Amino acid sequence: MLFTDSHCHFDFKEFAQTREAVAKNCLDLGVHQLIVPAIAPSNWQAVLALETQSELKLHKALGIHPWFLNDLTLADVEDLSSLVTRHHSEIIAIGEIGIDGKIAEDYDNLTKQIQFFDAQLALAAKSQLPVIVHHRKSHPLLVERIKSAKYSGGGIVHAFSGSFQQAKHYLDLGFKLGIGGTITYERAAKTRKTVTKLPLESMVLETDAPAMPIFQQKIQHNSPENIPLIFDALTDLRQEPKDLIAEQLENNIINLFSA
Numbered sequence: 001m002l003f004t005d006s007h008c009h010f011d012f013k014e015f016a017q018t019r020e021a022v023a024k025n026c027l028d029l030g031v032h033q034l035i036v037p038a039i040a041p042s043n044w045q046a047v048l049a050l051e052t053q054s055e056l057k058l059h060k061a062l063g064i065h066p067w068f069l070n071d072l073t074l075a076d077v078e079d080l081s082s083l084v085t086r087h088h089s090e091i092i093a094i095g096e097i098g099i100d101g102k103i104a105e106d107y108d109n110l111t112k113q114i115q116f117f118d119a120q121l122a123l124a125a126k127s128q129l130p131v132i133v134h135h136r137k138s139h140p141l142l143v144e145r146i147k148s149a150k151y152s153g154g155g156i157v158h159a160f161s162g163s164f165q166q167a168k169h170y171l172d173l174g175f176k177l178g179i180g181g182t183i184t185y186e187r188a189a190k191t192r193k194t195v196t197k198l199p200l201e202s203m204v205l206e207t208d209a210p211a212m213p214i215f216q217q218k219i220q221h222n223s224p225e226n227i228p229l230i231f232d233a234l235t236d237l238r239q240e241p242k243d244l245i246a247e248q249l250e251n252n253i254i255n256l257f258s259a
């Protein structure tokens, strides 16, 4: 079985010493490719330059994450646009972008977050690329912005958590849902229940490494090597045979990114 980690910040410093070993281990575990989203102008070049000496495929996305836009202006989205044009053949998505309702409360910056989200959604449409979307306390707003932009390029709602109804809104808009470590926690009852009911065509696996720990795992940080654990948690919640689930999850990545 082959797997893709559809959301891994593999350029982060947590992997500085271990990147080659982790890459090799991923391949041994069947994790043959990672999608590496950027978060801000400060790491765009690092993401573009990221490589390993192994066969592990690294697919890149460029974008501005809602946590990191306080010191930025829309001129940075213009810079992003130029970079995307120059490196179009090296990237497969615009991301990570999104709206974070908790950060909006803490920093009173909801209007700015919406501006950046809308501008990057427009960039994705213009560049004919899908998007990788961060959410927290923001499902209704994200759905509203995607609809009002008439954006039809699809993408991934990363680290999806929520009800079946919330999931359905995104599926109707052509999005897939990133299924991560959340489902390894029994207390995440709502999301686990949603995952039992979703069509297999709607899901992709992700770790969000180095963030998002796995239940009861005592390592320093999360790693793409944990994808098989998330896959096992998913198959526990599903009726279909494991190999069929794995095959469909890979097809979902191909359909979305041609990767």
Ligand SMILES: [Zn+2]
Binding pocket: 007, 009, 037, 096, 208
């Ligand atoms: Zn992320």
